[in-house]
Amino acid sequence: MSSKYPSLRSDAVVLAETALNSGAGNKRARPRLSGTGTDSLMDLSRAIHFFNDKYSETKVHGNQKLQMALENIQKTAKADGLSNDDITSILDVACSARFSDAVNSKLIKSLLPNEKLS
Numbered sequence: 001m002s003s004k005y006p007s008l009r010s011d012a013v014v015l016a017e018t019a020l021n022s023g024a025g026n027k028r029a030r031p032r033l034s035g036t037g038t039d040s041l042m043d044l045s046r047a048i049h050f051f052n053d054k055y056s057e058t059k060v061h062g063n064q065k066l067q068m069a070l071e072n073i074q075k076t077a078k079a080d081g082l083s084n085d086d087i088t089s090i091l092d093v094a095c096s097a098r099f100s101d102a103v104n105s106k107l108i109k110s111l112l113p114n115e116k117l118s
Contacts, residue, residue: 047072048086051093051107060100070106077110087111 047069050056057063073090076082082090093099094107 044072044076044082044086047076048089051099052089058099060103066099066103070103074106074110078114082111 050065050069057066060066090107090111094104097104099107
């Protein structure tokens with residue numbers, strides 16, 4: 001349809017074209033679990049609680065909460081390190097084999113130090 005007859009175009013078509021032209025159609029918004037943090041998707045204690053909670057969903061594909069919890073643990077471990085209690089909790093989860101091997105291996109890799117131990 002030509003732009004001479006804008007009244008014949010539906011609102012949905014106009015919205016779709018606007019989104020495609022602005023590039024918004026290519027960007028995916030990442031849901032946040034806590035709206036309080038500016039950089040953090042989920043704080044470390046909530047991430048560890050997610051893995052320790054027996055009612056947490058264990059599927060990997062499409063599980064945003066699992067992905068965010070895992071990402072937060074990895075980022076915190078790399079940037080600030082983990083406390084002894086956090087390491088024990090993460091190791092217990094990884095050894096329980098409740099989650100997939102891919103998730104367990106990422107949890108164990110997050111326990112490795114960035115630098116050589118003396």
